[in-house]
Amino acid sequence: MVDEPLYAAFLAATGVDHPGRDEVLASQPTDPEAALTALAADPGTPLQFEKHMAHHWQKDWPTAALGGVQHALLIRDPTKVVASYARVRGTPSAADLGLLQQEALLDVFTQQLEQPARIIDSDHLRADPAGVLAALCDSLGIPYTPRMLTWPAGLRPTDGVWAQHWYGNVAASTGFAGPDDRPAVVPAGLQRVVDTLQPAYDRLSARRR
Numbered sequence: 001m002v003d004e005p006l007y008a009a010f011l012a013a014t015g016v017d018h019p020g021r022d023e024v025l026a027s028q029p030t031d032p033e034a035a036l037t038a039l040a041a042d043p044g045t046p047l048q049f050e051k052h053m054a055h056h057w058q059k060d061w062p063t064a065a066l067g068g069v070q071h072a073l074l075i076r077d078p079t080k081v082v083a084s085y086a087r088v089r090g091t092p093s094a095a096d097l098g099l100l101q102q103e104a105l106l107d108v109f110t111q112q113l114e115q116p117a118r119i120i121d122s123d124h125l126r127a128d129p130a131g132v133l134a135a136l137c138d139s140l141g142i143p144y145t146p147r148m149l150t151w152p153a154g155l156r157p158t159d160g161v162w163a164q165h166w167y168g169n170v171a172a173s174t175g176f177a178g179p180d181d182r183p184a185v186v187p188a189g190l191q192r193v194v195d196t197l198q199p200a201y202d203r204l205s206a207r208r209r
Contacts, residue, residue, distance in 0.1 A: 002039065002050045003160040009035050010056035019165035027161045032058070036065040047142060054098035054105060063108045070140050071109050072118035073102050074125070075204050078197035083184040091189070094196040103200040106207070119208040129176040150175045 008028035029035040085092045109115045118139055125132045129149055137144035155163050155171050
């Protein structure tokens with residue numbers, strides 16, 4: 001498993017100030033081509049899973065390097081995304097939240113790389129993790145096992161150096177949370193961000209599995 005292998009390249013390209021920025025920059029290649037080349041190297045294992053954040057991807061990075069691997073996009077209702085972000089991090093822009101980048105990557109995967117559109121909605125994953133993961137595994141041609149549904153609490157060796165800043169809830173979990181039925185409260189000034197993201201979400205959602 002490789003955790004957010006383009007994080008340092010994203011920070012270097014954008015100058016964004018995230019918690020633990022210096023540690024992240026020191027832990028990974030800051031050149032995206034070098035990072036992507038490292039990912040393409042033989043991992044010595046039958047299966048390599050890479051967890052990426054869509055907003056890390058920059059428009060001028062080489063999309064050809066995304067070929068040769070299989071992709072899946074995890075999406076979430078923008079109302080919930082913006083409400084959650086506002087509670088924790090303050091005021092986001094549309095570009096901070098990944099949906100616009102996911103829409104662009106969908107075109108790269110399906111049109112340039114001629115790959116299937118594998119899209120999972122987080123609400124459906126939380127409502128039926130076994131069913132959603134089994135279908136995803138079938139699409140990827142890898143075996144599904146119920147062991148995917150639970151895990152030990154705590155951080156793990158594959159976590160990036162930024163884990164202490166971002167992974168508190170994950171580290172405390174031992175399985176998928178159920179559906180989130182709490183009303184999403186979006187601050188009035190951020191409704192425009194939801195409105196900007198909604199068309200991208202609707203297009204992606206229409207292609208979900």
